[in-house]
Amino acid sequence: xxxxxxxxxxxxxxxxxxxxxxxxxxxxxxxxxxxxxxxxxxxxxxxxxxxxxxxxxxxxxxxxxxxxxxxxxxxxxxxxxxxxxxxxxxxxxxxxxxxxxxxxxxxxxxxxxxxxxxxxxxxxxxxxxxxxxxxxxxxxxxxxxxxxxxxxxxxxxxxxxxxxxxxxxxxxxxxxxxxxxxxxxxxxxxxxxxxxxxxxxxxxxxxxxxxxxxxxxxxxxxxxxxxxxxxxxxxxxxxxxxxxxxxxxxxxxxxxxxxxxxxxxxxxxxxxxxxxxxxxxxxxxxxxxxxxxxxxxxxxxxxxxxxxxxxxxxxxxxxxxxxxxxxxxxxxxxxxxxxxxxxxxxxxxxxxxxxxxxxxxxxxxxxxxxxxxxxxxxxxxxxxxxxxxxxxxxxxxxxxxxxxxxxxxxxxxxxxxxxxxxxxxxxxxxxxxxxxxxxxxxxxxxxxxxxxxxxxxxxxxxxxxxxxxxxxxxxxxxxxxxxxxxxxxxxxxxxxxxxxxxxxxxxxxxxxxxxxx
Amino acid sequence: xxxxxxxxxxxxxxxxxxxxxxxxxxxxxxxxxxxxxxxxxxxxxxxxxxxxxxxxxxxxxxxxxxxxxxxxxxxxxxxxxxxxxxxxxxxxxxxxxxxxxxxxxxxxxxxxxxxxxxxxxxxxxxxxxxxxxxxxxxxxxxxxxxxxxxxxxxxxxxxxxxxxxxxxxxxxxxxxxxxxxxxxxxxxxxxxxxxxxxxxxxxxxxxxxxxxxxxxxxxxxxxxxxxxxxxxxxxxxxxxxxxxxxxxxxxxxxxxxxxxxxxxxxxxxxxxxxxxxxxxxxxxxxxxxxxxxxxxxxxxxxxxxxxxxxxxxxxxxxx
Numbered sequence: 014x015x016x017x018x019x020x021x022x023x024x025x026x027x028x029x030x031x032x033x034x035x036x037x038x039x040x041x042x043x044x045x046x047x048x049x050x051x052x053x054x055x056x057x058x059x060x061x062x063x064x065x066x067x068x069x070x071x072x073x074x075x076x077x078x079x080x081x082x083x084x085x086x087x088x089x090x091x092x093x094x095x096x097x098x099x100x101x102x103x104x105x106x107x108x109x110x111x112x113x114x115x116x117x118x119x120x121x122x123x124x125x126x127x128x129x130x131x132x133x134x135x136x137x138x139x140x141x142x143x144x145x146x147x148x149x150x151x152x153x154x155x156x157x158x159x160x161x162x163x164x165x166x167x168x169x170x171x172x173x174x175x176x177x178x179x180x181x182x183x184x185x186x187x188x189x190x191x192x193x194x195x196x197x198x199x200x201x202x203x204x205x206x207x208x209x210x211x212x213x214x215x216x217x218x219x220x221x222x223x224x225x226x227x228x229x230x231x232x233x234x235x236x237x238x239x240x241x242x243x244x245x246x247x248x249x250x251x252x253x254x255x256x257x258x259x260x261x262x263x264x265x266x267x268x269x270x271x272x273x274x275x276x277x278x279x280x281x282x283x284x285x286x287x288x289x290x291x292x293x294x295x296x297x298x299x300x301x302x303x304x305x306x307x308x309x310x311x312x313x314x315x316x317x318x319x320x321x322x323x324x325x326x327x328x329x330x331x332x333x334x335x336x337x338x339x340x341x342x343x344x345x346x347x348x349x350x351x352x353x354x355x356x357x358x359x360x361x362x363x364x365x366x367x368x369x370x371x372x373x374x375x376x377x378x379x380x381x382x383x384x385x386x387x388x389x390x391x392x393x394x395x396x397x398x399x400x401x402x403x404x405x406x407x408x409x410x411x412x413x414x415x416x417x418x419x420x421x422x423x424x425x426x427x428x429x430x431x432x433x434x435x436x437x438x439x440x441x442x443x444x445x446x447x448x449x450x451x452x453x454x455x456x457x458x459x460x461x462x463x464x465x466x467x468x469x470x471x472x473x474x475x476x477x478x479x480x481x482x483x484x485x486x487x488x489x490x491x492x493x494x495x496x497x498x499x500x501x502x503x504x505x506x507x508x509x510x511x512x513x514x515x516x517x518x519x520x521x522x523x524x525x526x527x528x529x530x
Numbered sequence: 531x532x533x534x535x536x537x538x539x540x541x542x543x544x545x546x547x548x549x550x551x552x553x554x555x556x557x558x559x560x561x562x563x564x565x566x567x568x569x570x571x572x573x574x575x576x577x578x579x580x581x582x583x584x585x586x587x588x589x590x591x592x593x594x595x596x597x598x599x600x601x602x603x604x605x606x607x608x609x610x611x612x613x614x615x616x617x618x619x620x621x622x623x624x625x626x627x628x629x630x631x632x633x634x635x636x637x638x639x640x641x642x643x644x645x646x647x648x649x650x651x652x653x654x655x656x657x658x659x660x661x662x663x664x665x666x667x668x669x670x671x672x673x674x675x676x677x678x679x680x681x682x683x684x685x686x687x688x689x690x691x692x693x694x695x696x697x698x699x700x701x702x703x704x705x706x707x708x709x710x711x712x713x714x715x716x717x718x719x720x721x722x723x724x725x726x727x728x729x730x731x732x733x734x735x736x737x738x739x740x741x742x743x744x745x746x747x748x749x750x751x752x753x754x755x756x757x758x759x760x761x762x763x764x765x766x767x768x769x770x771x772x773x774x775x776x777x778x779x780x781x782x783x784x785x786x787x788x789x790x791x792x793x794x795x796x797x798x799x800x801x802x803x804x805x806x807x808x809x810x811x812x813x814x815x816x817x818x819x820x821x822x823x824x825x826x827x828x829x830x831x832x833x834x835x836x837x838x839x840x841x842x843x844x845x846x847x848x849x
Contacts, residue, residue, distance in 0.1 A: 105813055109589030128812040132590035222678070231789065234808075288676050291702045291788050297671075306677075468810060475811030480609045482808040483792060490789035494702055509608060 066097030112359035170353025185333035187214035227287035237465035254466035261522035314458035336454035375435030477514035613801035632723030656721030667785035
């Protein structure tokens, strides 16, 4: 009898656990509300949003963020925030599960933005933006950024800030120890790497135990691909871009690309570039940088300047870094296109969602503070206190200790204050707490960068670009690390179909270009 | 279900007999029911999704029927065949090495008389199985680093096998990547395999060994004529069951792969992954379903062929 009861109890438990994850409120959100609306725009009851780890996660006060957002708007906010690395997997599954399950707002990177727009999954917000109070406010300091988001004359997503990019940091102490100045040309840059490799730039009395530069991969996995080795790639671009006359070409087939690969090869073979660059992750590079293994690191501009400095200091290394302007041959650093917030085509009240969610993010006041710095008392404060060893006076704006990584302070929420395209109505409350090195590197980058080529998707791109990209990356790796000749590898590019795939994609892009005119 | 027996005098089973048996063991059937429902819902019902393989479907608009176009694209892609053969080669060799190593280590462990030492050794050996592949790859990248801190290269330099400054970049070498892959897999998974074989070894009657001793058999002959034949069933079962998973190779390759060794390392799953995320377009679920079907069919064929061979050589299979 006891055995039977136990069996039935176990069976019941298994049944319940099997269905525990099922069922959710799949009713579409943002229904019309009985609350007051501004003008002709209905205020939604609820807004469903899906975004990745670039907004505060559960471990970092998401609940407080949500509560504050609802206080400011009077609208219920339903957040879906998958694990950062699995975001696009989950997003794809959500879209595939049918419009009834689509959130109202999604965060998309440039590739997915173009793809979902092409499929008709996104709402055209052109009119909403053109007629918005935000546009009319005059507080947008970079309208060109929004203009660049138009696809075939329509706007499907909104970016609150620039995409940022990588700038080259050099250890000042290493330059001083080697009696070098900041390089301005490729020749000076290579000479600097040579000296860092062969000399004793770290001053430990041993020559040749360091190298010049390290990178996470010889070529990046996403646009702009070349951001970690800009001095070597210079004006070469390994993928598709439009020339000034609007014609699409594949940069990999151009002579500039061959020359770039040869430059990387020569430096790699000479030992100026970290031998493990092929297998490094960004974490590996950063750790080696903190351990004084190398002296030049091309990494994200802005707040990363502070992170690098802080970690060098924590490792008892000299923490003086100089973010150098691009060398003459590079011209400009490449800035990636920003991620966008888009409204899905299943949203029942897209105008309301645009006004109360997207436009509100840059309201110049409390909501913009929430999206930029987080919640008072959770992420930032103005109380007199000591946080992570830093003492603040009463009224002095400062970020609080991170809940996920104790011992470090928060730097921002989703909107980077140095990249934001919307000015605050009054002074940015957190402007003074931005570290000078972050400010300097960001300003230098902003003044010396240009937008990476746009990404456009075609059927041929979908069919061939996967194999083509693999082939291109293999060729670069073979020439640089395996000693293959560039002529042999480019012949292989042709023999294995790369030239043909490239041409088909280029033709399809030019055809699309012609049709859209 | 009832069976009629042709032998005279044998009782004929009726539906009422079956019903009374089900009622008698209803507790167990009740326990089994959730598993059955789960298997039907999540393993059999999704098979209707096979239809997507004949469509172009990006997850937004309705699937567009394209016939065999996905299969044509797949078989025409040069990367596909490299990935296909790599999958078979890497998986099968890995399986043989892992099984062989597991058998060998089980035999050695079985010889240990001190129980505490035996259990400790066994625990240490199968602990790597619980490490994630990401951590495993990071650890071995450090150990095999071509820099001065790499353990293996430091050893080789100190022994004079390799000159300082000419350290071997194992993970980035076309020649070394594959052997390193096998070594890492054996290190990680062999211990787990020993559990099954040790269980089998412990069930061998000691009287057989005593009789062999009386007949003058040494350790080697005992192993050859008693231990290995007793293990053979388990070895074949493990091999056949693991053959079905041969086409699913992904994680171990993905974390160790890099651009220089694509030709040696790309397998079907990593190929599809890069196709999906490097193409610049939204994933085509129709295409990935088509690849999944081909993968499953190959796995199924491998299992059936091996089972057939087993029946031919040993008189019995497991399916």
